[in-house]
Amino acid sequence: MPEPLIPADVRHRLKGLSLVARRAVGDRGIGLHASHSRGTGLEFAQYRPYEFGDEPRQIDWKLYARSDRFFVREAERESPVALWILLDASASMAQADARRAGFSRLDAGKGLVAALAELALAQGDRFAFAALRDTGLTLTRPASGTRHRDRLHLDLHGLPAAGGFPEETALAPLWERIGQRDLVVILSDWFDPACLDLARRLSAAGREVLGIQILTIGERDFDYDGGYRFRDPETGEELLGDGAALRAEYLGRFGAAQTGLHAALDAAGVRHADLVLDQPLDTPLQRLFGRTGNRAGGE
């Protein structure tokens, strides 16, 4: 049996979180978008017996012909907001720390995807998932329900990290599917400029974009000591170096790059949060959706 995607303590803390989209206010419904109400719509939900007052055009006449009873066809009313979870599945996401070799950046990302899906499911929002890879996007349509959640888990378990970040043209299916006011969460290491580019353009096109950056402990602290052959998993580039000698310079440059990235995300109106692999999985979720960080825009 595979390890559960969401640890028990994280699952417990998810109860205090709620997905709130800043831009999705009730122009397609009344009240907060979190309603699980049935009525007319495209998606079939169930049949129920006719009651006095139902519109005659809602009666399923073909079923009446078969059963000699009036049944009303009900459809699930769609939530105004769909949550799009975009998980970077390029090769760089496979990086793990020597301290905890079995837990890669992609594993943390999968856990976050599952946690976000739980949040959406709990408040009746539709959610969709896409794995970003240059070998082909994996897409699911926005939907709700536990079956959809289970299908998402199945997709996640079989998802490896390989290849690079997709080209802009390869991302066209996303543009076709992500709705005008949908909530988009991008889980990545944000090292590839294409990722930032995607977030910036989605945000500019009216989607509310949230960014979660997943970093390894080695990237944050550079706790390497001794001789190493550093290899970029996506480009295959290699660099020989001594950990202690490289540390100060790397930390300076990486800190500057992070500051630049945060500034760019803030400028694009993308709220963002970090997760380092030694932190609890729900750290960025608490920051983005918790009661304290809920209304705060970004960093």
Next chain:
Amino acid sequence: MTPTLLLPLGLAALGAILVPLVLHLARRTEQRPTDFAALRWLRQKPRPRHRPKFDELLLLATRILLLALVAVFLAGPALLNTQDATPVIAFAPGIDPATVARDAKARAIWLAPGFRPIDTPAPQDAVPIGSLIRQLDTQTAATAPLTIVVPATLDGADAERPRVSHRVRWHIVPGAVAASKPAPSPLRLALRTDTAHATGARYIRAAAAALELPIDSDGPARAVPPPTTALIWLASGPLPAAVTRWIEHGGTALVANDTVIEAGLTVPAWRDETGRPLVETRSQGKGNVARLLQPLDPIAMPALVEPAFPRILADLLAPAPPPTRVEASAYRPLPGGLPPASQSRDLRPWFALAIAAAWLVERWLATRAKRAIAP
């Protein structure tokens, strides 16, 4: 005090120092492949040309020290000329040191086994003076003047005047060394004889009577006498185990020519006029056993009936001590002895201790918990 190496070839072991140097150097060139996605911020400035660097310098130094100590240990370190040239004054026991004026810087010792300082109580036992003079001569540095203070009459001398390498100042003061040995107790005899030797036993009894000694005469089955008594055993066949044990505990025995005793290295103790050995002796355990080589019969052994026989028998069973008393002026050491060998002190035990200490330090440094795990 010259440090030296007795086996300089052992220094070849210093080559082993290369091993820890290589071990501590090799770790630097080791490259562990590591995935690192943030490589673009890891641009390396061109490193200065590879300069050898060593990890864990303290541990490396300890290991080099350990190997160097082992190499020096193998080379046999020693200190040459460790003797001091201070004058030596040796006092024969029995002299009051206060009565003799002496150089205050000189090392004053007793001429007694151990050569203890003069501050310790004077040795009371008799000492072999001649032997001690020779030992002192070889143990004193060649450059050190040697003075020996002796009383006018010496006891404990041996038959040879000592030959020494030093120019010994032979200082004679009045007095005498105390009598060395107590007078020996009078000889007692025990005779054990079987019937076949009854004739020969008569000569023994006659000799005892001539010496006016009491004799305890009985058959072989009688118990052995106390060890101070000399035993004359005239019986054929092997010596009983009880008698053998009695001899080994310090008894003196004369056995007949047809008594079987254990074989061993023997010395002729009595020859007749023609040089034919009549009695041979040998030591057994703490005691002595003498064996007649001829039957106790005047035909085979005409000396039996000569007047000197009782005296010779007494000498065989209780030999007189050699003369040891001598006039000090006649016992002045002669020049011409071998010079004392150049003495060196072996330093290897100290190096062994240092090696053990260095090894412990090395183990402690190499296994302490704070040491970074080799990645």
